[in-house]
Every structure is written in C-alpha cells, then in structure tokens.
Amino acid sequence: MEIESITFYHVVMRLRDVFETSFGATRDRHCVVVRVDSTEGLTGWGEAPVDEGPWYSYETVYTTLYVYREFIVPLLRKNRVLEHPRDFLEVSSRIRGYKMAKAGVEFALWDLYSKSLKQPLYRAIGGVRDRVESGVSIGVIGDMDKLLKLVGFFLDHGYRRIKIKISPGWDVEPVRAIRREYGDIPLQVDANAAYTLKQVDVFKKLDEYGLLMIEQPLHYEDLYEHSILQSAIRTPICLDESIKSLRDAVAGYRLGSYRVINVKPARIGGLQEALLINDFAAKHGIPLWIGGMLETGIGRSFQVAAATLSAVKYPNDISESQRYYEEDIVEPAWSFAERGFLKPLKKPGIGVEVDIDRLEKYSTRKYRFKLA
Numbered sequence: 001m002e003i004e005s006i007t008f009y010h011v012v013m014r015l016r017d018v019f020e021t022s023f024g025a026t027r028d029r030h031c032v033v034v035r036v037d038s039t040e041g042l043t044g045w046g047e048a049p050v051d052e053g054p055w056y057s058y059e060t061v062y063t064t065l066y067v068y069r070e071f072i073v074p075l076l077r078k079n080r081v082l083e084h085p086r087d088f089l090e091v092s093s094r095i096r097g098y099k100m101a102k103a104g105v106e107f108a109l110w111d112l113y114s115k116s117l118k119q120p121l122y123r124a125i126g127g128v129r130d131r132v133e134s135g136v137s138i139g140v141i142g143d144m145d146k147l148l149k150l151v152g153f154f155l156d157h158g159y160r161r162i163k164i165k166i167s168p169g170w171d172v173e174p175v176r177a178i179r180r181e182y183g184d185i186p187l188q189v190d191a192n193a194a195y196t197l198k199q200v201d202v203f204k205k206l207d208e209y210g211l212l213m214i215e216q217p218l219h220y221e222d223l224y225e226h227s228i229l230q231s232a233i234r235t236p237i238c239l240d241e242s243i244k245s246l247r248d249a250v251a252g253y254r255l256g257s258y259r260v261i262n263v264k265p266a267r268i269g270g271l272q273e274a275l276l277i278n279d280f281a282a283k284h285g286i287p288l289w290i291g292g293m294l295e296t297g298i299g300r301s302f303q304v305a306a307a308t309l310s311a312v313k314y315p316n317d318i319s320e321s322q323r324y325y326e327e328d329i330v331e332p333a334w335s336f337a338e339r340g341f342l343k344p345l346k347k348p349g350i351g352v353e354v355d356i357d358r359l360e361k362y363s364t365r366k367y368r369f370k371l372a
C-alpha cells in the first residue's frame with residue numbers, strides 16, 4: 001500500500017440523549033475521522049474516538065489533530081509505503097502514548113489493507129464468527145423509574161446484556177431494583193474508576209446480585225489495588241481504562257487484578273494490539289468483550305470486527321447506530337441483523353460506505369495532507 005494522501009475530519013455529532021458516566025455528561029460527541037487514500041485508488045477509513053476534553057482519556061480531538069500534524073504525518077511522509085497495518089506501529093513507535101490517535105490511523109490502514117486483499121475486515125484480522133452479541137450500556141440515570149423503563153425497553157428490543165454505569169450513591173440500589181423487576185437477566189456494572197478501596201463494602205453488597213462482572217471499580221491507572229479488591233469479592237472484575245496494552249494485560253493477569261478484559265481497540269492503539277491481547281487471552285482462558293466509546297458507524301465497524309475474535313466470550317458494548325444517533329455517517333447504519341446480533345458485512349474492508357455529504361455536514365474542520 002502506498003499512501004497518497006491522508007485527511008482528518010473533526011466531527012461533532014449530537015447524541016439522541018445525554019449520556020452520563022461517573023466522569024461527566026456528554027451531549028455532543030466529538031471524534032476525529034481519518035481518511036487514507038492510496039495511490040492504487042483505494043480509500044480506507046478510521047476513527048479516533050477522542051472526546052472534546054480529557055475525561056475518559058487524556059487524549060482529546062485537539063491533541064489528536066496536533067499529534068497527527070506535527071508527528072504522524074511527517075513520519076508517514078517518510079514511510080508512505082507499508083506492507084501491512086502492523087508496520088505503522090513500527091513507524092510510529094517513537095511517539096509515546098497517544099494510542100487513540102494512533103488507532104485512528106491504524107484502523108484506516110486496516111480498512112485499506114483488507115480492501116486491497118478484497119477481504120472483509122473481520123476475515124483479514126482472523127475473526128472466527130460471523131455475528132456478534134450486542135449488549136447495551138446505560139448511563140447514570142439517577143431516576144429509578146426511568147432506569148427500569150429503559151432496561152425494559154432495551155430488553156424488549158433484543159439487547160443480550162444490560163450494563164449500567166454506577167457512581168457513589170447510584171450503585172447497589174439500581175442493581176437491586178433491576179434484579180427485583182427483571183430477575184436473572186445478564187447484568188453488569190461499570191464504575192469508570194469512581195471508587196477507592198475504602199468503599200469495598202459497596203462491592204461486597206454488589207456481590208450478592210450475581211453480576212456478570214464489575215467494570216473498572218478503582219483508579220484508571222491501577223492494577224495493584226484491583227488485585228486486592230478482586231481477592232475480596234466473588235464477582236469478576238473487568239478492567240477497561242487500566243489496560244492500555246498487552247503489557248498491562250499480562251501484568252494484571254499475573255497480579256490477579258481482573259478476570260475479564262474490556263478490549264477497546266482504540267484505547268490500546270488499534271487492532272494489532274487487540275490481536276496480541278486476544279492471543280494472550282485465548283492461551284490463558286481469559287474472556288474478553290469489546291467496549292465502545294459512542295463511536296460513529298465508522299468506529300463501530302472496527303468494534304464489530306474485533307468482536308469476531310476467538311477470545312471474545314461476553315456480549316459487547318456495540319449497539320445499533322440508532323441507539324445514539326438520529327442518522328449515522330455510514331450506509332447502511334449499523335442495526336441488528338438478527339435480534340440482539342450485529343453481523344460484520346461481507347464486502348471488502350469495513351463493508352459500510354461513508355456518506356461523504358453527511359460526513360462533511362458534521363465536520364467542523366478538515367485537514368488534508370498530500371504525501372505522494
């Protein structure tokens with residue numbers, strides 16, 4: 001693949017509803033869409049699901065655009081012929097961190113690569129299934145009646161697992177209420193790092209409700225304290241924010257910090273690192289699932305592909321496009337192929353087409369760099 005040009009779009013899309021987590025409320029979703037055009041006339045698409053501010057991660061749209069312009073574009077200019085998407089890791093290895101920025105480009109290269117092979121992306125990465133289970137994530141609602149109605153709505157709609165975001169003061173009660181109303185449904189919680197070890201009693205109480213897992217209860221960079229908490233409770237701990245690479249996955253496994261990993265390919269630098277974590281997980285019997293960051297239909301394509309990997313054993317945070325957006329920037333928008341399941345498309349690459357008019361409509365700025 002020889003890269004002819006690379007284009008970055010700062011996209012802002014209004015969510016259908018405000019999405020609240022323990023670190024704040026999101027109304028407009030920002031991200032950077034990456035377009036790579038090859039000299040052979042193919043186009044690859046990627047997405048860095050970075051937010052406007054450093055909330056989930058230190059990376060923002062502004063740091064991402066800066067890293068692209070100042071560091072990644074000059075490196076690609078010198079290395080514009082790549083045999084495989086993994087070569088980009090080598091090319092960009094001098095840049096520490098900025099994994100979501102790197103992932104945005106890496107994704108576009110995977111799309112381009114699989115299109116050049118005329119293969120669907122999920123086949124190109126070695127996916128082993130052609131449908132993926134869809135779970136739904138519900139923000140910190142703060143209103144019990146509204147929460148119970150929403151859970152009922154998503155269950156009726158076919159979602160195969162319910163996850164609720166929790167934060168101190170909104171944890172045991174909503175779980176108890178959901179269990180009382182809906183019985184033994186697949187249910188899990190996500191704290192987004194809102195607790196400390198001093199609040200171990202909350203997790204001991206949650207232990208009574210047969211949750212599938214408790215996601216990222218403690219500090220977003222911690223592995224050690226999670227190992228202490230995991231030894232004190234029965235419910236599996238799932239790590240999200242704390243796992244930024246295979247190295248973290250290995251260290252956490254050796255420490256006993258988790259029993260499940262939420263793999264967000266964008267958080268760990270792209271699909272290549274997801275493949276490495278998948279191999280490690282498969283070897284050690286660690287179940288994975290794929291998380292989301294309110295992606296547009298472009299980013300969602302990479303989640304769907306990653307969810308076909310062999311070690312993925314739980315329903316994923318990959319919902320239909322309409323869960324978050326009135327209209328998506330891809331055609332077709334992502335929707336259930338069967339009740340509760342999304343299917344990767346059989347066309348080459350990500351399989352969906354980007355609607356350029358809509359992309360332009362939602363873009364607040366656009367930068368194109370010619371490399372060849």
Ligand SMILES: [Mg+2]
Nearest residue numbers: 190215216240
């Ligand atoms: Mg999470």
